[in-house]
Amino acid sequence: MTTIKLTSPKELDQTTIDLPSSKSISNRLLILNALSYSPWPVKNLSESDDTRALEVALTSNASVFNVGAAGTTMRFLTAFLSRIVGEWTITGSERMKERPIGVLVEALRELGANIEYAEKEGFPPLKLLGSSLQGKTLELPGNISSQYISALLMIAPAITDGLTLKLKGDITSKPYINLTLKLMELYGVKSEWNGNTISVAEQPLKPVEVKAEGDWSAASYWFQIVALSEAGASVALKGLDRYSLQGDSAVADLFKQLGVKHKFSQKGLILTNNGEKSGSFKYDFTHQPDLAQTFAMTCAALDIPFHLTGLHTLKIKETDRIQALINEAGKFGYAFTTNDVDDLKWDGAKSEPRVEPLVATYHDHRMAMAFAPLAIKHGAFSIENPVVVSKSYPGYWDDLMKAGFNVKF
Ligand SMILES: O=C(O)C1=C[C@@H](OP(=O)(O)O)[C@@H](O)[C@H](O)C1
Numbered sequence: 121m122t123t124i125k126l127t128s129p130k131e132l133d134q135t136t137i138d139l140p141s142s143k144s145i146s147n148r149l150l151i152l153n154a155l156s157y158s159p160w161p162v163k164n165l166s167e168s169d170d171t172r173a174l175e176v177a178l179t180s181n182a183s184v185f186n187v188g189a190a191g192t193t194m195r196f197l198t199a200f201l202s203r204i205v206g207e208w209t210i211t212g213s214e215r216m217k218e219r220p221i222g223v224l225v226e227a228l229r230e231l232g233a234n235i236e237y238a239e240k241e242g243f244p245p246l247k248l249l250g251s252s253l254q255g256k257t258l259e260l261p262g263n264i265s266s267q268y269i270s271a272l273l274m275i276a277p278a279i280t281d282g283l284t285l286k287l288k289g290d291i292t293s294k295p296y297i298n299l300t301l302k303l304m305e306l307y308g309v310k311s312e313w314n315g316n317t318i319s320v321a322e323q324p325l326k327p328v329e330v331k332a333e334g335d336w337s338a339a340s341y342w343f344q345i346v347a348l349s350e351a352g353a354s355v356a357l358k359g360l361d362r363y364s365l366q367g368d369s370a371v372a373d374l375f376k377q378l379g380v381k382h383k384f385s386q387k388g389l390i391l392t393n394n395g396e397k398s399g400s401f402k403y404d405f406t407h408q409p410d411l412a413q414t415f416a417m418t419c420a421a422l423d424i425p426f427h428l429t430g431l432h433t434l435k436i437k438e439t440d441r442i443q444a445l446i447n448e449a450g451k452f453g454y455a456f457t458t459n460d461v462d463d464l465k466w467d468g469a470k471s472e473p474r475v476e477p478l479v480a481t482y483h484d485h486r487m488a489m490a491f492a493p494l495a496i497k498h499g500a501f502s503i504e505n506p507v508v509v510s511k512s513y514p515g516y517w518d519d520l521m522k523a524g525f526n527v528k529f
């Protein structure tokens with residue numbers, strides 16, 4: 121098992137970081153390009169593992185695809201291939217085999233798809249016999265993963281009679297559904313979203329030249345780094361869209377509470393620590409689940425008690441993120457608690473931190489990325505399996521070095 125040892129700079133180097141492209145946007149554009157038979161490659165395509173896995177699947181002649189740990193790739197490819205004539209197998213990492221996909225498979229079966237579970241009922245790997253699908257009105261839960269909904273919406277215009285989705289329960293990760301519909305609009309696809317019902321008629325997807333935005337979820341680690349640095353510390357982030365379609369762009373306003381102000385300029389988005397942090401932090405992460413780890417670790421390192429809610433989906437992501445946070449934060453002396461369903465809480469209780477802790481990452485890129493900035497407050501420590509960051513941000517360690525961190529492999 122490889123590890124890295126991290127030490128922070130005495131003072132953050134005022135630097136400009138070229139953020140990676142968004143894997144969420146890249147993966148949607150790859151599917152929409154394929155559905156519209158676009159002759160134009162996606163510009164600024166993400167170089168993440170998750171996007172590469174989808175790109176390989178969509179361009180290869182193979183019939184067996186291993187998507188690794190990529191949730192969107194698994195879900196988007198399942199819907200996409202279910203209507204392409206042929207026999208397909210989609211598998212993934214050991215963790216992928218524990219991430220539920222039954223809601224999507226059930227929905228596709230109702231449209232006429234022939235999908236079997238190759239191992240465990242309700243989970244990947246899947247065996248598909250692709251054929252044309254017949255659209256209809258489907259009812260499905262909206263509170264497990266928005267990725268099932270995005271996967272269905274993207275194929276909707278290309279299936280006979282289109283689709284109407286009636287979402288039951290609260291809708292989770294709503295901005296990701298909105299992102300899907302907005303990107304479909306670029307290809308001329310019209311949709312209607314009223315309350316819990318989304319309709320997309322059968323219609324042509326018109327190929328267009330498209331470019332992926334920079335990744336606001338990746339930006340969150342830079343907000344964290346500036347928040348943990350001295351007042352006056354600053355970095356510039358390039359590649360972000362000011363009027364972004366990404367729900368995680370909410371990070372910018374949220375970090376005002378943690379002492380980071382931001383401003384768009386010619387140089388990009390400038391983050392500056394203004395030393396004005398609040399006494400406690402509360403937020404419902406239902407619609408920005410990927411930011412939860414960043415906020416938990418920023419608040420803890422700044423001694424800000426917090427209550428993060430809306431975390432029900434964290435248990436079925438790359439790892440059980442609630443448990444992973446509790447375990448690893450404990451090594452730094454922070455005693456987090458949970459109701460074991462959907463929240464994470466810290467009342468400020470601390471014990472003696474371990475000397476030079478070794479942080480486990482549980483095959484979760486966001487564990488590595490959200491813990492690394494702690495070097496600023498805690499001195500040297502190590503992170504296990506640092507290559508996990510390539511799931512979304514392959515250049516993360518190089519960028520930390522650019523900002524003055526010492527990263528020893
Ligand atoms: O559609 C997407 O691109 C994503 C949706 C979210 O998942 P859930 O809808 O499962 O919460 C998010 O956590 C994931 O990183 C990316």
Ligand SMILES: C=C(OP(=O)(O)O)C(=O)O
Nearest residue numbers: 189190191192410437438
């Ligand atoms: C949850 C994530 O990804 P996915 O569900 O696509 O594997 C993530 O990137 O944090």
